[in-house]
Amino acid sequence: MNLYRNLSDHELVELLKSADDAAYEEIYKRYWALLFRHACKILHNEDEAKDVVQDLFTALWTKRREINLNSSLSSYLYSAIRYKIFDLIDKHKVRSRYLASLESFIQEGQYSSEDAIREKQLAVLIEKEIAGLPEKMREVFELSRKSNLSHKEIAKKMGISDQTVKKQIYNAIKILRPKFGLFLIILRFFSAN
Known part of the structure; x- marks a missing residue:
């Protein structure tokens, strides 16, 4: 029987901070699907949603000692995923603008500041x-x-x-x-x- 299933989010976070792999896995199991569905609703792209959620969980592990919850773990994770999604959208905008300016350069031969x-x-x-x-x-x-x-x-x-x-x-x-x-x-x- 998995004892971690019965722990609260707060208890799991405390264990996570001390590099407890099983606590991390339990948080992953509890929240991956929920965060993925949330990301899919906003991005309308499953691959990008998977990448964003995976990035979030990678950051959760690498920055585990810095986690300071002012609210619930779910609120923390939803805020983090929204931030990552907005960051991804900003990157898309930069890439789109760059592609448009490149097309202009190819067509008109102009390269502006x-x-x-x-x-x-x-x-x-x-x-x-x-x-x-x-x-x-x-x-x-x-x-x-x-x-x-x-x-x-x-x-x-x-x-x-x-x-x-x-x-x-x-x-x-x-x-x-x-x-x-x-x-x-x-x-x-x-x-x-």
Whole structure:
């Protein structure tokens, strides 16, 4: 019998703060489906809703010691998911504006200061997403993309195999591509010129 099922949200949060995996799992079981449905109602996209909820639970674990509940755990989680959804919507707006300005640039050959501002905003979003990658994956990805090191050079520098380097880069791109897709390539093109 799972003893954690009988604990209150407050008790679970206290256990979570002390890195109790079972308390985290119980909170996940209690709230994942509810938060997912709430995110789906707002986003109308199941994949994005899953990503947002997963981001929330990842943040809940990584920032567990900082949790300070002024109300119930459900209120805390619903507020957090709304914040993440609004953040995602803002990112979509920046991407949409950037795509519109890129289309204008392609059609008219004009690149305005507003385009430069949008490019910088997108660069900040991309850097934020890269910073959110797991530590080893982020380090491999940055050595590859920013320092332009070969897989062999990265493997030697980090003391890991070429295959591990390839896998880490593949996984980083797999995480970043759905969020930015073509924008990563475009941004790289503009920053190279």
